[in-house]
Amino acid sequence: MPTFFVNQARVDIAASVPSDTPLLWILRDNLNLTGTKYGCGIAQCGACTVHIDGKPARSCVVPLSAIKTGVEVTTIEGLRTGVGKAVQTAWEKLDVPQCGYCQSGQVMSATALLAQKKNPTDADIDAAMAGNVCRCATYVRIRAAIKEAAGALVKAEGGGARELHQADCDAVAPGRLVSGDNSRAVLA
Amino acid sequence: MNPMRMRPLNDVAPSAVSRRVFLQSAAAAGAGFSLAIFFGDAVAQMSAPGRTQGAAAPGGFAPNAFLKIGVDSSVTVVVKHLEMGQGTYTGLPTLVADELDAAWSQVRVEGAPADNQRYNNLFWGPAQGTGGSTAMANSFDQYRQAGAAARAMLMGAAAQAWSVPAASIQIKNGVVFHGSGRNAAKQPVPGNVKVKDAADFVYIGKHVPRTDSKAKANGTATFTQDVKLPGLLTAVVAHPPRFGQKVKRFDSASVQGLPGVRYVVEVPNGVAVVATNFWSAKKARDALKVEWDETTGVKVSSAEIMTEFKRLATTPGTSAKNEGDAGRAIEGAARKFEAAFEFPFLAHAAMEPMNCVVRLDAERCEVWNGQQFQTADQAAVAKVVGLKPEQVTINMLFAGGSFGRRANPASDFVIEAAAIAHALATVGQRGVPVKLVWTREDDMKAGYYRPAYYHTLKAGLDADSNVVGWQHRIVGQSIVSGTPFEAMMVKDGIDATSVEGAVNLPYAIPNLSVDLHSPKVGVPVLWWRSVGSTHTAYSTETFVDELAVAAGKDPVAFRKALLAKHPRHLAALELAADKAGWDKPLAAGKPDEKRGRGVAVHESFNTMVAQVAEVTVDRNGKFKVDRVVCAVHCGIAVNPDVVRAQMEGGIGFGLSAALYSAITLSDGRIEQSNFHDYPVLRINEMPAIEVHIVPSTDKPSGVGEPGVPVIAPAVANALAAATGKRIRTLPLGTV
Numbered sequence: 001m002p003t004f005f006v007n008q009a010r011v012d013i014a015a016s017v018p019s020d021t022p023l024l025w026i027l028r029d030n031l032n033l034t035g036t037k038y039g040c041g042i043a044q045c046g047a048c049t050v051h052i053d054g055k056p057a058r059s060c061v062v063p064l065s066a067i068k069t070g071v072e073v074t075t076i077e078g079l080r081t082g083v084g085k086a087v088q089t090a091w092e093k094l095d096v097p098q099c100g101y102c103q104s105g106q107v108m109s110a111t112a113l114l115a116q117k118k119n120p121t122d123a124d125i126d127a128a129m130a131g132n133v134c135r136c137a138t139y140v141r142i143r144a145a146i147k148e149a150a151g152a153l154v155k156a157e158g159g160g161a162r163e164l165h166q167a168d169c170d171a172v173a174p175g176r177l178v179s180g181d182n183s184r185a186v187l188a
Numbered sequence: 189m190n191p192m193r194m195r196p197l198n199d200v201a202p203s204a205v206s207r208r209v210f211l212q213s214a215a216a217a218g219a220g221f222s223l224a225i226f227f228g229d230a231v232a233q234m235s236a237p238g239r240t241q242g243a244a245a246p247g248g249f250a251p252n253a254f255l256k257i258g259v260d261s262s263v264t265v266v267v268k269h270l271e272m273g274q275g276t277y278t279g280l281p282t283l284v285a286d287e288l289d290a291a292w293s294q295v296r297v298e299g300a301p302a303d304n305q306r307y308n309n310l311f312w313g314p315a316q317g318t319g320g321s322t323a324m325a326n327s328f329d330q331y332r333q334a335g336a337a338a339r340a341m342l343m344g345a346a347a348q349a350w351s352v353p354a355a356s357i358q359i360k361n362g363v364v365f366h367g368s369g370r371n372a373a374k375q376p377v378p379g380n381v382k383v384k385d386a387a388d389f390v391y392i393g394k395h396v397p398r399t400d401s402k403a404k405a406n407g408t409a410t411f412t413q414d415v416k417l418p419g420l421l422t423a424v425v426a427h428p429p430r431f432g433q434k435v436k437r438f439d440s441a442s443v444q445g446l447p448g449v450r451y452v453v454e455v456p457n458g459v460a461v462v463a464t465n466f467w468s469a470k471k472a473r474d475a476l477k478v479e480w481d482e483t484t485g486v487k488v489s490s491a492e493i494m495t496e497f498k499r500l501a502t503t504p505g506t507s508a509k510n511e512g513d514a515g516r517a518i519e520g521a522a523r524k525f526e527a528a529f530e531f532p533f534l535a536h537a538a539m540e541p542m543n544c545v546v547r548l549d550a551e552r553c554e555v556w557n558g559q560q561f562q563t564a565d566q567a568a569v570a571k572v573v574g575l576k577p578e579q580v581t582i583n584m585l586f587a588g589g590s591f592g593r594r595a596n597p598a599s600d601f602v603i604e605a606a607a608i609a610h611a612l613a614t615v616g617q618r619g620v621p622v623k624l625v626w627t628r629e630d631d632m633k634a635g636y637y638r639p640a641y642y643h644t645l646k647a648g649l650d651a652d653s654n655v656v657g658w659q660h661r662i663v664g665q666s667i668v669s670g671t672p673f674e675a676m677m678v679k680d681g682i683d684a685t686s687v688e689g690a691v692n693l694p695y696a697i698p699n700l701s702v703d704l705h706s707p708k709v710g711v712p713v714l715w716w717r718s719v720g721s722t723h724t725a726y727s728t729e730t731f732v733d734e735l736a737v738a739a740g741k742d743p744v745a746f747r748k749a750l751l752a753k754h755p756r757h758l759a760a761l762e763l764a765a766d767k768a769g770w771d772k773p774l775a776a777g778k779p780d781e782k783r784g785r786g787v788a789v790h791e792s793f794n795t796m797v798a799q800v801a802e803v804t805v806d807r808n809g810k811f812k813v814d815r816v817v818c819a820v821h822c823g824i825a826v827n828p829d830v831v832r833a834q835m836e837g838g839i840g841f842g843l844s845a846a847l848y849s850a851i852t853l854s855d856g857r858i859e860q861s862n863f864h865d866y867p868v869l870r871i872n873e874m875p876a877i878e879v880h881i882v883p884s885t886d887k888p889s890g891v892g893e894p895g896v897p898v899i900a901p902a903v904a905n906a907l908a909a910a911t912g913k914r915i916r917t918l919p920l921g922t923v
Contacts, residue, residue, distance in 0.1 A: 016447070018447055018467070018468075018471075020471075021467045022467065025465065025466050025467040028414075028466070029422075029465040029466055029467070030465070032416060034407075034410075034413070034414035034416070035406070035407020035408065036407070037411075037413065037539070037540070037588070038413060038466075038541070038625075039539050039540075039541070039628065040628040040862050040863050041627060041628055041629075041862075042628075042862055042863075042864070044862055044863035044864050045539070045628075045863055047539060075407070076406065076407030077406075077407055079406075088405045088406055091401065091405035092397070092401045092402050092405055095397060095398045095401050095829060095830075095833065096401070096405070097273075097398070097400065097401050097404035097405060098273030098274070098275075098833060098834075098837055099272050099273030099538070099539065099540075099586070099587060099588050099589040099590075100273070100400060100403075100404030100409050100411075100586060100588070101411060101538075101539040101540045101586075101588025101589060102539045102588075103404045103405055104407040107405055107406075107407075125871065126871060126872035127872075129871045129872075130870045130871055130872045131870075132870075132871070133539065133863060133868055133870060134539070134840075134871075135537060135538055135539050135589045135591070135841065135844075135868060136273045136539075136589060136837045136840075136841070137836065137837045137838075137839070137840020137841050137843075137844075137869055137874065138833070138836070138837060138840075139840060139869075139870075139871040139874035140836045140840075140874060140876070140877050141833070141836070142871060143871065143874075
């Protein structure tokens with residue numbers, strides 16, 4: 001029974017949950033974390049992007065069996081870092097979303113990029129974001145918002161603001177037991 | 189302002205001081221009164237706009253079907269149009285807020301319930317629906333009237349309560365200056381209220397932030413995919429491999445006992461597996477043994493379809509337009525030109541694959557989805573489940589893209605969900621909610637594509653290089669034939685959606701004909717963002733460009749000379765050319781690169797868009813679109829930033845089709861399944877885009893679609909400028 005963390009809450013997976021169940025559907029159907037979206041199921045569109053130990057991952061192709069015990073999964077609902085907030089603020093400021101369906105994934109990819117590179121070039125943005133499809137083609141604003149967030153973060157740092165880490169945020173919630181049947185999902 | 193604080197304030201107003209004085213003092217102090225105070229407890233008279241999500245606080249004032257003012261001073265605008273990204277949940281509230289003089293921070297939005305009387309599209313008669321870039325255009329007066337009427341009622345109430353002339357009451361930024369009362373709801377509902385002059389607009393034409401950006405940036409926006417209900421089951425359906433193919437038999441036992449699987453039921457277009465969660469349903473659907481009747485279904489291939497289209501194009505079709513004598517004019521012309529164009533089927537491929545949630549009870553059916561044709565879906569669901577339309581409630585959620593796909597007169601996946609709920613009821617599961625989820629593959633293979641088309645164009649130039657004749661023949665499936673739209677949109681055998689953009693060619697050409705063949709193919713087809721213009725803009729704007737070059741004229745100047753009677757086209761074209769620096773040479777590329785610049789201008793849905801595209805072609809013929817300068821004439825730009833966003837997005841959406849996308853059939857089977865074989869535009873291919881808006885006081889026209897059709901011809905013309913090659917088969921591929 002693998003045990004890992006989602007947004008700092010411990011998740012214990014019941015043995016009855018099939019081990020090929022993608023993380024995406026554990027999040028959506030078992031944990032009711034619906035901010036992470038299903039778009040393609042084969043890691044072609046990025047709508048399901050989450051962070052696994054801080055790195056962006058397409059949750060639709062991560063089966064339960066591949067999730068190591070103790071890893072930390074962060075979804076859009078648990079995005080509370082300074083970088084994440086700066087990205088969301090920039091997304092709002094520039095009114096990036098149109099239909100909005102892909103934007104959780106875009107925000108997660110952009111946050112992972114800025115956590116790695118404080119001042120990404122256009123080529124960096126292309127490399128980090130090309131896996132995230134937006135059919136509304138909000139790409140002009142996604143690029144601009146990443147730069148906006150990067151600028152805001154540099155400014156905040158210059159002003160002595162401290163990078164907010166996940167550990168600073170919500171206290172660890174009690175674990176959840178995920179059964180195979182979401183209609184009977186149990187909070188432990 | 190909190191009404192709990194406001195009421196005591198009124199109650200304790202010292203009697204020695206006249207209320208008027210008190211209120212004036214309050215106003216002078218910058219206080220004033222929130223809108224909320226003017227209706228007090230007069231809730232009973234509300235014409236409550238039905239069941240909606242996120243309803244305002246109980247109590248409040250609802251002067252009409254479009255507006256509710258809550259006791260918390262929230263101004264909730266009931267939006268009758270689907271928000272699918274195009275900005276209706278921002279644009280329509282802007283109209284109300286402006287006329288009401290509400291503060292933008294007070295504004296909340298609710299999707300309207302399906303209702304063909306109160307929430308119909310005023311351009312469509314008694315049907316609620318979103319499409320044809322009409323949301324703003326048909327609502328502009330209606331929503332302003334709604335806001336203005338409420339404002340008049342509030343002012344009347346205030347004037348009465350304070351015994352002051354109504355003219356002395358002011359409402360500004362959500363605050364009523366002067367007077368109070370509890371009887372705004374008792375005010376007569378005014379008829380035709382005077383709306384503001386443009387000079388008094390506080391939001392219209394200014395920057396107003398989208399109402400949905402925050403929820404969409406933090407994952408809390410609710411799409412159909414996200415609906416959770418007690419006991420909710422998930423259905424995934426095995427669809428036939430060919431359109432129209434029937435189930436011969438299926439073996440429920442092949443999935444019995446698989447984890448989570450509850451029911452296997454036959455539906456009109458396949459077999460549904462119903463399970464406790466998506467993954468269980470999907471795995472069981474994949475494992476389910478279904479035998480399809482091989483004697484049924486459409487067995488065509490794309491190559492055969494195009495061969496038949498080409499054969500048809502050698503014969504005259506039904507005339508859609510005939511001015512002068514184009515055939516004779518071209519025959520007698522000094523120089524003759526002809527070209528033929530091929531367009532593939534296109535999938536909408538919205539990010540949220542099609543889905544629908546239905547709960548069927550004995551006397552009531554509730555639907556959760558994000559659909560463009562609310563009342564048509566309502567009627568279709570009612571028919572499937574054996575209820576009356578008014579017994580079907582539709583909860584309008586955000587749509588994760590649509591581009592026309594969720595505007596299906598056949599209500600395909602909606603009635604599929606209803607059929608599953610109905611089947612569940614027959615096995616004792618009445619009242620159990622079910623969510624139909626299509627996988628990406630289901631979505632891509634399900635049809636209702638932009639039809640494939642074949643065009644031929646002929647033109648003649650006289651000795652002075654004037655265009656003397658133009659013949660345009662279009663071959664392709666009718667979208668509206670066989671649908672309820674046929675009566676309205678097919679006239680004299682011409683489906684208006686097949687020839688729009690061709691029959692209204694704006695150029696002054698004395699002899700012009702357009703004719704049409706509408707063969708039956710059997711592939712389900714549908715409108716796709718900008719509809720007929722998706723192909724007519726390409727053939728007409730690349731062909732006219734070819735004529736300009738042949739005439740030795742500058743492509744902008746050539747067009748301008750033919751657009752004298754079309755000032756809106758001219759304004760857009762001139763603005764785009766000016767902002768693009770058309771009169772200056774294009775910067776050269778690297779030594780082994782070729783660069784080119786192309787222009788196109790096109791009207792769709794009463795909006796004119798001109799675009800200048802710059803491309804760089806490498807030695808292998810691969811190219812990149814570097815920059816696009818876009819000008820749009822859409823009348824009053826109610827929200828200029830949303831207009832810009834729609835142009836940016838429209839360009840990106842159009843580029844997907846221009847560069848890559850095609851749906852093909854082989855022996856009736858769709859050959860594409862997902863984004864790996866149906867590529868769409870990604871961020872690394874998105875050009876830099878500048879959008880400019882032609883200043884205008886005309887009534888607004890739509891912006892959701894008109895940005896789309898212009899980019900492909902602008903790019904093709906740029907490629908021709910760079911390489912001399914004219915590409916006439918889409919997608920463009922390499923040059």
